[in-house]
Amino acid sequence: MTPSITDNNIPIPDIGSASGTAAAAITEAQTISADEVALYDRQIRLWGMEAQARMRNAHILVIIIKALSNEVSKNIVLAGIGSLTVLDPGIVTEEDLGSQFLISEESVGLNKQRAEAAAPALQRLNPRVAVNVDTSDPRSKGVEFYSKFDIVIATELDLDCLLYVNDITRKCNRPFYAAASYGMYGYVFADLVKHDFIIEREKSNMRTELKQETKTRSVTAVREKKDSGKTVEFVTKQELYSPLRSVISSKVDSTWRPRRRRMVPNVLPGVKAIWAFQQAYNRLPEAKRGDFSEMTRLIMEANRDLGLPDDIVKSDFIAPFVENATSEMAPVAAVLGGILAQDVINVLGKREQPLQNFLVFDGDTAATPILALHPEGEEDGAA
Structure with missing residues (x-):
């Protein structure tokens, strides 16, 4: 039915x-x-x-x-x-x-x-x-x-x-x-939260080890299968996640070099600034002088909280970002x-x-x- x-x-x-x-x-x-x-x-x-x-x-x-x-x-x-x-x-x-x-x-x-x-x-x-x-x-x-x-x-x-x-x-x-x-x-x-997934790939000459690959990802299991004369590996990995409550106060990775930090898009502190604006005013920012001023302050503050240099926030980003906040495309x-x-x-x-x-x-x-x-x-x- x-x-x-x-x-x-x-x-x-x-x-x-x-x-x-x-x-x-x-x-x-x-x-x-x-x-x-x-x-x-x-x-x-x-x-x-x-x-x-x-x-x-x-x-x-x-x-x-x-x-x-x-x-x-x-x-x-x-x-x-x-x-x-x-x-x-x-x-x-x-x-x-x-x-x-x-x-x-x-x-x-x-x-x-x-x-x-x-x-x-x-x-x-x-x-x-x-x-x-x-x-x-x-x-x-x-x-x-x-x-x-x-x-x-x-x-x-x-x-x-x-x-x-x-x-x-x-x-x-x-x-x-x-x-x-x-x-x-x-x-x-x-x-x-905690997610297990499987990567299927042709086995290489390098042995796949059970180990932690990054701060959040580990290889937890490996199995093999013969397929058309080739050996296929099924690698089980596990990713661990952080809740939003922790992420909103997190900085970018402290091991990142200055060049990588400068490549972080302004949209990231922009999103955090919108969240802060909504908490303070119970609405999205609009294209008016007072909101531009407040969002500029909040974006700069969010950028510093992320551990990013002040000068990466581009002056020509803030105005269109605020103007776009209430629209859908x-x-x-x-x-x-x-x-x-x-x-x-x-x-x-x-x-x-x-x-x-x-x-x-x-x-x-x-x-x-x-x-x-x-x-x-x-x-x-x-x-």
Whole structure:
């Protein structure tokens, strides 16, 4: 039977522990129907039946459905997850039509919630995926609610709300992503707590050792398989993560040389400045003199807190960054949403190196550098 759109009165299945979920996925891999194999044939060839089964069993929560999360939701629904729950108390406005493709003009002026308006389009993308709607405030939910999901993705939230959700996902041992787009700029943050993944590669002459590769990544297991006369290695690695509460006060790596520090994009202190501005004024900065002045101060302060030299903040960056803060651009949302969705798919499939841990997007240069931000003195990188 095709799953139908449901509301927040219908419970989501209890997904249990991470290990229990993996075991269920392996069992379920043997029972994927022939039409599902045909539908997802290309991606099954890419990442295997077991990874597809994990996706089929995955329950994912997306908080706030706007331009960026439109892209994320579209990609993971098309990949064949088990269910998607959209949590958003917001009402549809005319501004939502400018950069979203899940909401139609008919929903404007009806006092209709964004989540309810977007759900039918999401359901049409893949009728096999159960699409659930919840119009509550994210801060009204507790451990019992967030523990039902395999992955929680929070978009366009202020820092206090992000911290609230991430604190709970940590208690539940659930992977957490935070992301936002600010016109030509944006970020993606990942806290996967502790994540194991497998790298498949042809065995080289060098023996793969079980060891710690970086402050956050270790090789924990290696197995081999003969394939068409070649020896293929399956290397299991583990990444340890820091929660957002620790990351917001972290500096860039103290071992970085001055040249590398000077290459850190201004978007990083810019994002931290927006968080501080929202905490102080309960809104995003706007293109007016007082906000420009305050954001200049906050960006410089955030830059110093990161351990970066003052002169790397470019004077021609601050004005467009502030002007972009309240806008959404579909191309930027597509880039950031594609990156985030691909990382979610990799995490569910336990394949490939996951994002560690703070990606920023600079539309001026089309760059998407990833910076590992962790508290100093913590050798494993996790807090």
